[in-house]
Amino acid sequence: MNKITFSFSHLILFSGLLLMIVPVWVIFASSTHTSLFINTNGLQFILGDSFLENYSRVLFKTSGFFQEITALNMFINSFIMATGIATLSVGTSLMAAYGLVYYRVKYSSFFFWLIFITLLVPLELRIMPTYEIMSKLNLLNSYTGLILPISASAIATFFFRQFYKSVPDELLESAKLDGANSWKFFIDFLVPLSKTMIAAVFIFMFVFGYNQYLWPLIMTTTEQYWTVVMGLKTMYGSISHRFAFVIMSMIPPVLIIIFLQRWFIQGIFQDK
């Protein structure tokens, strides 16, 4: 009886694995064939022998896939955008959460609401006015323009606030006895203590930034600033090159989550 339920569990889990892996495998296998082969024979389950040719073409050649930009340049743009978003939101949120948790002032709850009410308004709901404002500020087609509106988010502040609240009060008491002022306490005590949390939130924001689709799609009109995820919508060219680009586009976030999953999940769940 036990043995039957045991293998039944494995059967279900294995079906789950297939559900997740097969679709990506089919696109990957198809990306290693020539377009001519795909066009006559359809999607493939078995690897072909055009892997190097297709992937190097997409990464390094401009013509025939996009007009002026290679996939490699789009990856560079995506990394600049994701790193900018992660750095800026971790930096500002770390400070803002500190200002909210460690100070006693009459306006604290006003600032609290001013920051957290913004969680109600995702970028999708303010995309038109944001576009107008960015064009007024002359920030369309720039890295600054890609980064700033996405960094205007209180998600990271929420995580840090939860974390600070779990830090024992004795830490500040003893730091005060040692004569630490608010800046010193922040830099010498709290930031080192939050290292795991900072790393987890940074990774979270990096993947969040990398995966942005709508904002880069509408704010970049020159190919020079195109990012990977938005590029999927605008790419043309032969079918197996497109498959190769789809597969490459998912590699960075998937690698991040596989290799850093324990760290990542630990950091995010710390408040639970």
Add this chain to the structure above:
Amino acid sequence: MKKVQFKSSYSQYFFLAPQLLILLIFLYWPIIQTFRDAFTIQDAFGFGSYFAGFENFKFIFTDPSYFTAFKFTIIYSFVITLITGSIGLLLAVQANSVLHGKNVYKTLLIWPYAIAPAVVGVMANYFFSERFGLLYHLFNNIWGFNWYENVFDAYIYVVIAGSWKQISANFIFFLAGLQAIQKTVIEASIIDCKSSIRRFWTITFPLLMPTTFFLIIINITYSFFDTFGIIDTTTIGAPGSETKTLVYKAYIDGFKGLDLGSAGAQSIMMMLIVLVITIFQFRYIEGKIHYN
């Protein structure tokens, strides 16, 4: 709140200022602009605009296509929540029960969580295209599947595309929830009840209620907002505009149709919906604190 804090001083503003500055320029300014748009009607030829009160809101409430999008969004979020929640729970329960290979299963089940919805949509596109689509031809042979013309078939297409990666999210959180249940509770229940299925529904599932509730909120928010990238890379609303979500419709009306008034009013309606969801969420968090 903390018992020991710093006294109010200018240094607090120093810590708050960077974030507040970014929020004011890139969040509050656009929101104010959205409200201004929502209560303004722009001349069709762009010559001018005038204050219109609730005209834009009246317009969207009498517009049948708004209700089509509303209906679709509700159905879509309900079906996605149900499918991804039950498959995620099933997999999490199994992964929690096996002795061998737990971590392998875990790693191989969570990675789709990191993939952007737009990437998933482009991939789904290949499986549902008339030309190559394996699933298109499979379903077509069974019941004449054709999402280009049939609304129900288009629903199936966007539901499959929308559910795939969200199963991973549900799996991660359910597994964490299961692992947080104390072993002694489970051991005690084994003595009292022999049927493992009954044990699950009477002991384990009620203990998972906080996780379930949290995931319902996460799944609804996902279906409302994150599926934008999926709709835009799969059906684009096809067959007619039956598979447009509310967010997608607001974007099309505003950005492609250049009807800022209507788009603004639609955005404000969405903000109200999110506000209601958030109030529920806060009540749940308060409730959880009382339990502990």
